[in-house]
Amino acid sequence: MTQEELNNIIKPENLVYEKSKIMTNNTLSFCPGCGHGTAHRIIAEVIEEMGIQEQTIGISPVGCSVLMYNFLDIDMQQAAHGRAPALATAIKRLMPEKYVFTYQGDGDLAAIGTAETIHACNRGENIAIIFINNGIYGMTGGQMAPTTLEGMQTATSPYGRDLKIMGNPLKITEMVAMLAGTYSVTRQSVHTAANVKKAKKAIRVAFENQKLEKGVSFVEIVSNCNSGWKLSAPAANKWMEENMFPFYPLGDIKVEGKLVK
Amino acid sequence: MAKIKGAIVVDNEACKGCGVCIVSCPCKVIELSKEVNGKGYNYCYMKDPDACIGCASCGMVCPDGVITVYKVKSE
Amino acid sequence: MEKEVKLMKGNEAIAEAVIRAGADGYFGYPITPQSEVIEYLMAEQPWERTGMVVLQAESEVAAINMVYGGAACGKRVMTSSSSPGISLKQEGLTYIAGAELPCLVMNCVRGGPGLGTIQPAQSDYFQTTKGGGHGDYRLIVLAPASVQEMSDFAELGFDLAFKYRNPVMILTDGIIGQMMEKVELKPQKARKTQEEIIKECPWATVGKPTTRERNIITSLDLVAANQEKFNIKLQAKYKEIQEKEVRYEAIKCDDADYILVAYGCSARLCMKAIDLLRANGIKVGLIRPITLFPFPSKILFELANRVKGFLAVELSAGQMVEDVELAVKNKVIVKHFGRMGGMIPSPEEIVEALEQKIIGGK
Structure with a gap:
C-alpha cells in the first residue's frame, strides 16, 4: 500500500476508534500490557458516551491505580486503602443525583476493605464498584492477595500458595452477589476485543443502574499482572485464561437483582 | 463486492510495546518495530497494511490507548 | 425573638447544634459514652427537618472515611466517637488533614489505654493535639467546659474547619457529654446550597464542568520535593492558626x-x-x-x-x-x-x- 492510499484512509471521516476524550494525555503509569489501562479506557468511554463528565465523581484506591485521577478527566477523590466504598457512600447520599464509582484492586477491596465493601453492598448504596482482580498486590511488589490462586507463587508465597498455611482464595464477587443490596454483579475481563466490549457494556449498565436506585452494581474485571506474574503481556493473558478463569469464571452472577448463576 | 480497507495510527512515543495488539489482530497486521521510542520500547506498527480491515480490535485492547483506527468501504 | 432554652445532655446538645449549624451529614458508630449523639439524630430525623443525612456506619473507620468523602464534596460533615473509636479514626484524620478537608469530629474521652473504661478522662490530649495519625499535621482542637459550649462549638467548629480547610476536633469528656445543663439553642441556619458550595469551595469534587480543570482530592505526591513544599504550606497554615485562633x-x-x-x-x-x-x-x-x-x-x-x-x-x-x-x-x-x-x-x-x-x- 502506498503512503497516498494510506492517507486516503486516515481521514477524520473514516475514524472508527480513538482514545476517549475523557482520558487525559498523561502517560499511564502501568506496566506494559496491564489490564488497568484498558479498564480505565472503557470507563472513560462509558462516561463520554453517556455524556456524564459533569455528573461523575470517581474514587481511586491505594495500589497500582492510585493515580487514576491523573488519567481520567473527571473530579476524583483518592481514598485510604480499602475505604473507597465508604467515601462513595457519603458522596452518593449527599449528592444522590451524581454518578459515583469506586475503582479498587483485590488487595484494596477484598482484604483491607472487606468490611467497607460488604457493608456498602449490603446497604444497597446506589454506586458502581469496579473491582480489578489480578490475584496479587502489584504496587507493593507482587505479594500474595486474598484472591491469589492455590499454588500461585508470589513474593509472600514464594513456594506457591499453600492453603493449609495461607488460607483460601476469596471469591468476594460471589459473596457480594448473595447480599440483598446488590442489584447487578458480573465478572468480566479486558484481554481480548470481544471481552473488552462485554466489560464495557457491563460498566455502562453499572452506571445506568444508578438512576434506578436499586443498589450496588458490582463489576469484577479479572485482569493480569505481567510484572507480578513475571510473564510477558500476551503470556500473562494466556495464563489468566488457563488458570484464573476456571476459578473465577466470567459472566453475569446477578442481573436486575436476581442471581443467575 | 464491497472491499473494506483499514489503517491504524500509532502514537509511537506512548506505546509500551506490550504486544497485546499483535495477538488481538485477526489479520496479523501488526508487529513490533526494531526501533525503540524515547522510553526504550519497541513500538508497534503496521507491518502488513494491506491486510488491515479496520476492525479496531487492537485499539480496543491497547491498555495505553495509543492506537487510532480508520476504515473505508470501497466498491 | 424569644430564646430557646432547654435542659439537655452535652451529647444531645451537640447533636441538635450540628443540625442547626446547617450540617449536611453525620456519620457515626455507637460507643459509650457518646452514643446519645447518633441516637438523638436518628430520633430527631434531621433529613425531614433540613435534608441532613445521618448514617450509622459499620465501623469508626468507615464513618471517618464517609466524612472524608462528604468533606471532599464541600459538604459540612461530622462524626463523633470516644477514645477507642477515635484511635480507629486516626487513619482517616491524617488523610483528611493531608487532603486539607474541612470536617468536625467530636471525641468524648473515656479512660484508657486499650478498652480502658467508660468513665470520663482527658488522656487523649497528646493524641489530639500532637497529631494522632502519621505525618506532620495538626487538628484545630476545641475543648468545651459546659453543655452550652458543646452546643456553641458545633457552628464554631464548622466555621474554623472551612476557614482553614482543616479538620476540627471537639475534645470533650464523659462528664460534659453525659451531664445535663441548661442550654440556649441557636436558631436554625440554612444548609449551603450546591451553588454556594461550588462558589465557596472551588476545590470540591462535585462533578467537572467544561469551564474548569478537574478537581482532585488526594494526599499523595510521590515527588519528595513537592511533598516537602506541601508540608511547608501546611506548617504555615498551622502557624497562622496559632497566631489568630487562640481562645x-x-x-x-x-x-x-x-x-x-x-x-x-x-x-x-x-x-x-x-x-x-x-x-x-x-x-x-x-x-x-x-x-x-x-x-x-x-x-x-x-x-x-x-x-x-x-x-x-x-x-x-x-x-x-x-x-x-x-x-x-x-x-x-x-x-x-x-x-x-x-x-x-x-x-x-x-x-x-x-x-x-x-x-x-x-
Missing part, C-alpha cells in the same frame, strides 16, 4: 499568686477549688484553654512574670502540663495533678495538690 478564658487571674490550668470538666472542678482556696486567703486564678491547638501559650508566659506557680489539672497522667511547661519556660514552678482511669478528683484534692506541690513545693 481561652481567664478567671480571677488579675490578683492571682497561683494559676490553675485546666480545660473541659477539670476547669469546672477547678472553679470550686478556687472558691475554697480564696476562702482561705490564697489568691488563685484559672486559665481555661478553649483551644488546645492552638494552645494559649502567650498568656501563660505573661502570667509567669508575676505569679509564683502553675498547677495543670487534668484527668490524665500529665499531658497538657507539657504544653504549660513549654509556655512558662522554667520561669516559675509548673506541676501536674490528675486522676486517671476514669477517676475524678474532688475540689479538695485539687486544693491539697496546689498547697503541697506548688505553695509548699520548690
Whole structure:
C-alpha cells in the first residue's frame, strides 16, 4: 500500500476508534500490557458516551491505580486503602443525583476493605464498584492477595500458595452477589476485543443502574499482572485464561437483582 | 463486492510495546518495530497494511490507548 | 425573638447544634459514652427537618472515611466517637488533614489505654493535639467546659474547619457529654446550597464542568520535593492558626499568686477549688484553654512574670502540663495533678495538690 492510499484512509471521516476524550494525555503509569489501562479506557468511554463528565465523581484506591485521577478527566477523590466504598457512600447520599464509582484492586477491596465493601453492598448504596482482580498486590511488589490462586507463587508465597498455611482464595464477587443490596454483579475481563466490549457494556449498565436506585452494581474485571506474574503481556493473558478463569469464571452472577448463576 | 480497507495510527512515543495488539489482530497486521521510542520500547506498527480491515480490535485492547483506527468501504 | 432554652445532655446538645449549624451529614458508630449523639439524630430525623443525612456506619473507620468523602464534596460533615473509636479514626484524620478537608469530629474521652473504661478522662490530649495519625499535621482542637459550649462549638467548629480547610476536633469528656445543663439553642441556619458550595469551595469534587480543570482530592505526591513544599504550606497554615485562633478564658487571674490550668470538666472542678482556696486567703486564678491547638501559650508566659506557680489539672497522667511547661519556660514552678482511669478528683484534692506541690513545693 502506498503512503497516498494510506492517507486516503486516515481521514477524520473514516475514524472508527480513538482514545476517549475523557482520558487525559498523561502517560499511564502501568506496566506494559496491564489490564488497568484498558479498564480505565472503557470507563472513560462509558462516561463520554453517556455524556456524564459533569455528573461523575470517581474514587481511586491505594495500589497500582492510585493515580487514576491523573488519567481520567473527571473530579476524583483518592481514598485510604480499602475505604473507597465508604467515601462513595457519603458522596452518593449527599449528592444522590451524581454518578459515583469506586475503582479498587483485590488487595484494596477484598482484604483491607472487606468490611467497607460488604457493608456498602449490603446497604444497597446506589454506586458502581469496579473491582480489578489480578490475584496479587502489584504496587507493593507482587505479594500474595486474598484472591491469589492455590499454588500461585508470589513474593509472600514464594513456594506457591499453600492453603493449609495461607488460607483460601476469596471469591468476594460471589459473596457480594448473595447480599440483598446488590442489584447487578458480573465478572468480566479486558484481554481480548470481544471481552473488552462485554466489560464495557457491563460498566455502562453499572452506571445506568444508578438512576434506578436499586443498589450496588458490582463489576469484577479479572485482569493480569505481567510484572507480578513475571510473564510477558500476551503470556500473562494466556495464563489468566488457563488458570484464573476456571476459578473465577466470567459472566453475569446477578442481573436486575436476581442471581443467575 | 464491497472491499473494506483499514489503517491504524500509532502514537509511537506512548506505546509500551506490550504486544497485546499483535495477538488481538485477526489479520496479523501488526508487529513490533526494531526501533525503540524515547522510553526504550519497541513500538508497534503496521507491518502488513494491506491486510488491515479496520476492525479496531487492537485499539480496543491497547491498555495505553495509543492506537487510532480508520476504515473505508470501497466498491 | 424569644430564646430557646432547654435542659439537655452535652451529647444531645451537640447533636441538635450540628443540625442547626446547617450540617449536611453525620456519620457515626455507637460507643459509650457518646452514643446519645447518633441516637438523638436518628430520633430527631434531621433529613425531614433540613435534608441532613445521618448514617450509622459499620465501623469508626468507615464513618471517618464517609466524612472524608462528604468533606471532599464541600459538604459540612461530622462524626463523633470516644477514645477507642477515635484511635480507629486516626487513619482517616491524617488523610483528611493531608487532603486539607474541612470536617468536625467530636471525641468524648473515656479512660484508657486499650478498652480502658467508660468513665470520663482527658488522656487523649497528646493524641489530639500532637497529631494522632502519621505525618506532620495538626487538628484545630476545641475543648468545651459546659453543655452550652458543646452546643456553641458545633457552628464554631464548622466555621474554623472551612476557614482553614482543616479538620476540627471537639475534645470533650464523659462528664460534659453525659451531664445535663441548661442550654440556649441557636436558631436554625440554612444548609449551603450546591451553588454556594461550588462558589465557596472551588476545590470540591462535585462533578467537572467544561469551564474548569478537574478537581482532585488526594494526599499523595510521590515527588519528595513537592511533598516537602506541601508540608511547608501546611506548617504555615498551622502557624497562622496559632497566631489568630487562640481562645481561652481567664478567671480571677488579675490578683492571682497561683494559676490553675485546666480545660473541659477539670476547669469546672477547678472553679470550686478556687472558691475554697480564696476562702482561705490564697489568691488563685484559672486559665481555661478553649483551644488546645492552638494552645494559649502567650498568656501563660505573661502570667509567669508575676505569679509564683502553675498547677495543670487534668484527668490524665500529665499531658497538657507539657504544653504549660513549654509556655512558662522554667520561669516559675509548673506541676501536674490528675486522676486517671476514669477517676475524678474532688475540689479538695485539687486544693491539697496546689498547697503541697506548688505553695509548699520548690
